[in-house]
Amino acid sequence: MTKNEVIALLQRYEDQLCTPEERVFLQNWYLDQSKKNASLTLSENFLIDKEASLRLILYPRARHRISTLKRSVYLYKKYSRIVNTALFIICLSVSFLLYRSMGGDGRAVVPGGYRAMLTLPEGGTINLVDAGNGVIATDGAMKIRKVNNELLFEIIDSQKIYRERGQGEYKIETPNGGQYAVVLPDHSKVWLNAGSTISFPVDFTAADRRLQLNGEAYFEVFKDKLHAFRVRTKMQNVEVLGTHFNISSYADEAVTKTTLLQGTVQVVPLTSASGHAPTENLRVLAPNEEAVLTPNAFYVKKVDPADAIAWKDGLFTFTDQPLEEVMAEIGRWYDVNISYGDGQLKEEKFTASFSKYTSMTTVLKILESTGAVYGENGDVPVKKEDIHFRMEGRELKVYR
Template identity: 40%
Template sequence: MHIKLENLYQRYVEGTCTNEERAELLSIVAANPDDPELTGLLDGTWNKINTAEMQSLDDPEDMLNNILGQQKKSVVKKIGWYPYAVAASIVMVLGAAIFFYTSKTPTAIPSNPTAVNIPPGTNKATLTLSDGKVITLDNTAEGEIATQAGIIIRKTKDGQLVYDITKDQETKTSGALAYNTIVTPRGGQYQVNLPDGTKIWLNAASSLKYPAVFNGKQRRVELTGEAYFEVAKDKTHPFVVATDKQEVQVLGTHFNINSYADESVTKTTLLEGSVKVSSKGAERFLLPGQQSALRGNDLNVYLVDTEEAIAWKNGDFRFNEADLSSIMRQLSRWYNVDVSFEKKPTAELFHFTASRNISLADMQKIFEYNGINFKIEGRMLIVKL
């Protein structure tokens, strides 16, 4: 299998493989993530990418997405059981759409004049500079907000944090790194554009530590929570994202990392390019459409719906066979509320799509229409089961 797999992978990297060869490659990788031959080959290929000319690993064709979508049902590991006894209900409430596949019968939307109207999250974050100065970005006017290590830091009209390199900094190749840290609260999100051209979207209740300018062998950042990365290509300076449980190394690619402390699984989802995920001696190499899942010491790879992984970045909630507890954790982060259950949640799984731009009161109406009731007391969301 080694020679055939190597040929398939090389043709995929070069963009010369046929649709049938591409499908065969993805099937082999998905079915044999722990095979020594496979991991050895991918490791060798990764090293070649680091030492030779960067191959065109990004911008996969639409056909690739079609193939991934066709195969995911047979590859993605299913969790729990599926008490789907009724057809999908399609509900539109102020532009939101939600699909629930459950055993509950939809009921009429009850009136709730006392519901607390908690708005959705917005662009909110605090920036801590290397000298300890703290800037509340949502209360800061657009334009230049600081200069540091030859870098101009500015806030754009649409709420982005941009690092512009100056002519003086362009001539520097060494020096101590000046680290900045951006933190989003619950109910906040923010976009950061680094001076190397990398763009990072930070989800709610997350933080990112990074140097104002990269000048070492690696472009290294540290993440807690969740972020989507569009990494600028630089074959001589790998981009490394470190969390408390793993490291992800790339050269130039698009991917999402979900590494919240209250989630039992750390997920890395690849949309374009190639990444290496490492944790406690284990390594996995991802192709577009794949997701690594780190649970404890187990690091596995699956084919997934990438749109689900980045729905938050595109302004949506999107769940595929998700349990109620995981759904409520996302609502908690985005609406800045605490969640409690009157009794232990059931094992029912839901398929859920809704806009992140609606208020919590409107979200409550959608849930109640589908037989899931909760009440809002101050900033406490109490789920009634």
């Protein structure tokens, strides 16, 4: 990146024309550079000039900016050699950091956002990012509205829905780096995490309320004693009447977790051969319990349910979780691939909590600061070699 390109990028920020990715990059870079360069033995005047530039980038509407710019021009003339040398270094640094922050496809590695695709029963699709607020689809029986970052299904002709039983389904899908909220026709609400899909039939409310899930979703089920609410995943059926719960069941993960916050749910594993749920293996969960289902085990444990739904509230919260599970969540949200220099790293345990909207640069620092794990040598804690993380394109490498 040339000096002129750097100046153009800074001007775009000042004019409020930067993309979200460029704005996050500039702000994080300036904060990072201000920390790294705090001990430079440059003149006091140059340090003042650097701080003035920082204020201009972080607070472009500060009242002092005009006088700051005048002082900067004077200082530039007085210390032109130092300033030009420093600017050259900045140009190289910005170029390098922009390269590091971009994936192999040229996209910056940034946190996810509200993104989803709606597929209608007849096969048409609607990108919810592009759709405006208001009614986005209607077929005489169902009206679908988008309100900010929520999708609302409203029944306008229940008799027509009953007549059209078995005639297609609705599907809502979030990509990696996406999430969305959906209000179902029965007024139940579902929050979809990244890389997840729910689908339900046109006649969702005609009999039992049936829904298919692949990925992770949090449910607040509208209470209806006459119509059970059933969620099917690749490994289990969950049945409720009215309750709040979370299910994590990704196709590429061997573990399915069902966490209950309120009410009661019944979890029944599916047999791999028939796809049916044998009732003798069911578990009934009470609040603050989690059913864990793997190909070889099925058990219930006590948990803090707030950890399970932290993603819905804009947080990553990991409590003594295997690194493989931690990185799977981060990879889906930031839409990056994860690779390991040593397969044993996947079993290391991590505990951390931070915003889902943290920049990738900061995420890597947090992970490294919590990656100094300890083993046991008899009764003596032994510090293992630190775990490190490095972005290369859209691949996040984990190694010792």
